[in-house]
Amino acid sequence: MNARTLPYLLILPVTLFLCVFFIYPFVLVAQLAFTQGDGFTLANFREVVGYWKFPISLKNTLLLAAIVVPIQLALSLAMATMVSKMEKGRDLVLYVWTIPLGISDLAAGIIWLAIFEQSGFLNSMMSGMGLIDKPISLLTYEHPWVIFIAIALAEIWRATAIMLVILVAGMGLIPKEYYEAAEVFGASPWKRFLKITLPMLRPSLQTALVLRVILAFEVFAVVIALGGSLFPVLMAETYAYQFDLLNSGAAAAIALIILAISIGFTLIILRLLRVPKGATI
């Protein structure tokens, strides 16, 4: 086998798979979004952007990502540091922490719904402790911020592990010598974290953040379970256009808008966390 062609041959199956199941459908979706009847049009985009709920769902989606992702970043960094310092039982802890990853997001939403419902665990606990006389409904249109907190909590609980896994792998790649040298010079643990771990972790941070941010813009099932239509997000609008209104063009348009936002943020993250040329581990 020619050493030159071998790599191309090896990635051929994946490339074909992506072309058939990603690029081709993507082209179809783009076609749907830009046509109405016959011929090119922006009418679908005008329709979805002009709908009174669009600014609200855009704001909600961005706000949720802006709150959830930084918290998850901090949490997963802390958890990854703890795990990598562990001598015994490291695998067990990692498995336990990644259990939420194995649960579908709808199931995660339902778990948190069971907590926050009027007859849910939180209410029973509070009335058991004598804090309230009778169960109160928490997830109502009257307290939108409770719905927001519930969704944020469910998202943090569910998807922190995906960042954790990537960061743990990244930390394992950092050579011990740097830490030993820093210790010789008397650097505090906090300083070692700031000056060694964080900079050396850049490639993993990049991957973790890109993945997590894209997922954050696609948030759907958790929101539906906890907030229903009280907390509109972009993905729920897509679903409504496709299945309630049977308007595939508008659904495709809003999907492309989500894609554009995701690409935009991916580029920003790649740029901010870029690894300078030649500075590899």
Add this chain to the structure above:
Amino acid sequence: MNLQNVLLGATAAVALTTGAAQAEVLFWSTQAKPIEETQAMRDQVLSGFDAGADYQANDSGPFLTRLNAELQAGDGTIGVLGDLHGGFAAMDAANLADLSGLDLGGVTVNPTFLELGKLGTDQQHYLPWMQASYIMAANKKALEFLPEGADIDALTYDQLIAWSAAVEEATGDKKFGFPAGPDGLKHRFFQGYLYPSYTDGVVRTFKSDAAVGAWEAFRALWSHTNTGSTNFSFMQEQLLSEDVWIAFDHTSRLAGAFNERPDDFVAFPAPAGPTGRGFMPVVAGLAIPVTAPDMAEAEALVAYMMKPETQIATLRATNFFPVVDVALPDDLPPSVRAAGDAIAKMSGAADANPGLLPAGLGDKGGDFNRVYVDSFERIILGGQDIRAVLDDQAKVLDAIMQETGAVCWAPDAPSEGACPVE
């Protein structure tokens, strides 16, 4: 066994299973979705069909996705379709086979519903299958708080508001329940109950002064409504948990409460407003897609479903009432007796003002519903000004009517062309 044998065996197994599946008629439906109802459809209703039927209930999204894929491919496995009138109205009628020549063996079908099944053409694109409506239900504990002089079988909206207020005052809880959840049927309440009762119309009167009055009344009712209502989709659950004492919902979504604790609940007609007692009959239909694999078998299944005894079995399984002339037996479940009674009182009331299901909207049925749901979200949940919201939503409604050219339906006065928003 070598690889070739394994492959041969596997192919044979696949061929066998698909062969077995093809003998049955695939009954593709959006109705009787709760698992108990699906099972009842299979065990009690379809087991008597000799050729065998495979009953599959779906959400309307997946329902349409598969149907449309088969229609586009021009080759299908679905034999019979079961859906609501609104679902069929949204389809291209040319994809539904003409059933007018079907021999039903002397069964008399409700003529109003038969007419609906023509979808505005001169062919019978679907046959009515079963019917239901929306009614009120209350816990008997709430009855002592009924306002003085109020007759539960002839309530007005003002009395309902006063009643809910009295219950709240006595218990400290908002005990009126309304299915405003994501899957709740709230839009039907506005289209078939609130608007006909207050404005004697649905489209023409959408932004009339009477409509402002309707929304003001609903806002007053909402102030005594359980604040969790935006999560409620099947009011039987909240009636049983007693989070709610008085509720409005579809008969089949209240049935669970009556069947589980028949002595604790009463069913009664929807209230009346200034322009009568608005109520909406619901009809589901049976159709055969033009891509059906075996037309004769599919037609036999449709004819079987229309038989009086099958209609009674369907009633037991789904709580949807027959659409053919048939005497109801005495041993029906409590929910059926309660709901049947309430529907009879409602449709037989002197001030009855039926609001029909939207017709002629094609695939804009969802957009039409959204106009009413959005008005609700903005006026009631968002607290926006009623007049401003109605003027704004009326533009959307008018655009839908103009685009589809749908003519007015009752209780709106008939129109020449597209039904105007006045």
